[in-house]
Amino acid sequence: MAGMSPSERRLQKELMSLIKDPPPGVSVDAGIAEQNLLHWIINMEGAAGTLYEGERFQLQFKFSNKYPFDSPEVTFVGPNIPTHPHVYSNGHICLSILTDDWSPALSVQSVCLSIVSMLSSCKEKQRPPDNAFYVKTCNKNPKKTKWWYHDDSV
Amino acid sequence: MYSNNEIDINLLLNYPLISKSIKEDGTVTYKGIIEINDEDYSVSILQSAQNSFTVQLPESLKQFENYFKTSNSPDIISYLDLIKKHVSSNVPQKKPSNHCEIFRQVLHEYQEFTLFFMNLKSSHISYDLSKINVIALDEQNREHPVEIRVNFEDKANIFEISEYDLPCEKDKFKKSSYLKDVYNQFVQMVESLQPFFNLMDDFDANCDILDPVPQHRRHNYRRIWLGDSSSIVITVDPFKLSEVPVITFLGPEGLTDIYVSMNRNVHNWSPTNDLYHEILKFIELESFPRKPAVPEDEKDGLLLETGGCSICFSLKLDDKFPEIFCKNKSCNNCYHIECLYEWLESVKAPTVCHKKVGACPNCEKAISCPIPS
Numbered sequence: 001m002a003g004m005s006p007s008e009r010r011l012q013k014e015l016m017s018l019i020k021d022p023p024p025g026v027s028v029d030a031g032i033a034e035q036n037l038l039h040w041i042i043n044m045e046g047a048a049g050t051l052y053e054g055e056r057f058q059l060q061f062k063f064s065n066k067y068p069f070d071s072p073e074v075t076f077v078g079p080n081i082p083t084h085p086h087v088y089s090n091g092h093i094c095l096s097i098l099t100d101d102w103s104p105a106l107s108v109q110s111v112c113l114s115i116v117s118m119l120s121s122c123k124e125k126q127r128p129p130d131n132a133f134y135v136k137t138c139n140k141n142p143k144k145t146k147w148w149y150h151d152d153s154v
Numbered sequence: 155m156y157s158n159n160e161i162d163i164n165l166l167l168n169y170p171l172i173s174k175s176i177k178e179d180g181t182v183t184y185k186g187i188i189e190i191n192d193e194d195y196s197v198s199i200l201q202s203a204q205n206s207f208t209v210q211l212p213e214s215l216k217q218f219e220n221y222f223k224t225s226n227s228p229d230i231i232s233y234l235d236l237i238k239k240h241v242s243s244n245v246p247q248k249k250p251s252n253h254c255e256i257f258r259q260v261l262h263e264y265q266e267f268t269l270f271f272m273n274l275k276s277s278h279i280s281y282d283l284s285k286i287n288v289i290a291l292d293e294q295n296r297e298h299p300v301e302i303r304v305n306f307e308d309k310a311n312i313f314e315i316s317e318y319d320l321p322c323e324k325d326k327f328k329k330s331s332y333l334k335d336v337y338n339q340f341v342q343m344v345e346s347l348q349p350f351f352n353l354m355d356d357f358d359a360n361c362d363i364l365d366p367v368p369q370h371r372r373h374n375y376r377r378i379w380l381g382d383s384s385s386i387v388i389t390v391d392p393f394k395l396s397e398v399p400v401i402t403f404l405g406p407e408g409l410t411d412i413y414v415s416m417n418r419n420v421h422n423w424s425p426t427n428d429l430y431h432e433i434l435k436f437i438e439l440e441s442f443p444r445k446p447a448v449p450e451d452e453k454d455g456l457l458l459e460t461g462g463c464s465i466c467f468s469l470k471l472d473d474k475f476p477e478i479f480c481k482n483k484s485c486n487n488c489y490h491i492e493c494l495y496e497w498l499e500s501v502k503a504p505t506v507c508h509k510k511v512g513a514c515p516n517c518e519k520a521i522s523c524p525i526p527s
Contacts, residue, residue: 006466006493013467068465069500104465104497105487105515 071102
């Protein structure tokens with residue numbers, strides 16, 4: 001891996017690990033990530049025994065060259081955006097580790113696990129109360145949103 | 155003094171490649187080539203109506219132009235003579251060099267050398283005779299490669315040791331015109347370092363070395379694996395092995411009592427031939443623990459290898475290992491100084507006493523980080 005920046009080296013390592021040893025229900029689209037190391041698509045299955053059992057989702061990860069000092073930009077993409085009180089219909093996710101609580105010790109894998117567990121703990125499928133307003137007014141980049149994390153239970 | 159006509163003929167005889175042209179205002183220009191020390195130079199000289207000369211010289215002689223501005227000459231021929239004389243005495247002549255004799259001497263020395271020494275595993279002289287590569291064997295049959303450069307320009311110091319793998323500076327070796335003398339210095343150095351090589355071989359055979367990898371003869375330190383998040387660095391002075399080595403523990407401070415042991419034993423340090431066991435005794439270890447073998451396929455899938463930095467996920471960053479360990483025992487994550495500093499800087503952590511103070515990226519307990527050098 002000579003000639004790579006520490007940031008590229010880390011992403012390469014994370015990608016290898018995610019391909020070889022993915023957490024249950026999570027798989028990375030290796031073809032897309034290998035074309036551009038800064039843009040990944042991850043397929044995710046709703047965990048068994050939860051409201052999302054049998055559903056399939058796609059997550060998009062965009063990294064800056066400051067990763068892991070800078071958090072990745074993570075959104076749901078594709079035809080199926082989960083209906084969840086913290087997920088807007090445009091795919092944006094209200095999750096504190098993606099912005100304010102980001103730490104370079106976190107990884108793609110730990111972010112995926114957090115999102116899986118966020119979905120799994122949901123008790124009622126519904127959109128955030130301000131969904132319509134937010135989707136109409138928000139920036140395309142969810143990291144530009146000043147999130148107000150008011151509810152940790154779901 | 156020449157008349158005008160005579161000058162033209164004399165110019166043709168002395169400087170046949172210079173031609174003359176006269177302008178309407180009476181200024182005369184001479185242009186062409188003069189030959190000095192077998193080299194051709196193109197010049198252009200302007201003769202004013204007051205009979206003073208100015209010369210334009212090619213780039214390689216520009217430095218002399220000023221000199222000729224101030225000189226007085228009665229006519230163009232004496233002016234050209236002056237240029238020729240001054241330049242030829244100030245520009246060195248390029249003589250083809252003759253190395254035949256030195257070549258002969260080098261070959262003779264090399265032949266003598268290969269017949270004289272017994273402990274050569276191999277020796278080779280390059281086809282242009284510019285360097286000699288030797289692999290010497292020491293008393294333990296360890297191989298020591300050395301390269302000796304041949305300098306044809308310096309007759310008093312033809313041979314010089316240029317490349318080798320020993321823990322000493324180049325100034326320990328003197329140049330000489332005798333190959334045997336030069337090589338002998340190397341052999342003596344290797345001999346004097348035998349106890350050092352023995353000690354390092356003991357480390358390499360009995361411990362898991364984290365750094366340097368691969369180990370070279372010139373390395374006078376070993377970073378040895380003690381546990382998943384701890385290691386010890388032992389640094390010795392190859393020429394003063396009887397002195398207490400410098401020993402540093404790297405890992406969560408609560409995990410070691412090595413410093414207590416060293417403190418207790420420092421007065422009992424008695425270097426023997428078996429330095430390796432003396433060092434073990436000094437830090438009160440029976441032996442160094444060995445790293446459990448990790449199957450290759452498991453190693454690849456592992457995101458964060460043992461002892462790796464929790465920010466860049468690598469063990470080595472610019473050849474350096476993680477040096478900052480989180481003091482929280484249930485965390486034990488470690489970081490490269492550069493990585494942790496960049497993170498603390500990006501979250502605008504305050505600097506206190508030349509250290510950035512902030513939270514461990516993993517467990518959020520307090521952590522501090524020195525400014526990277």
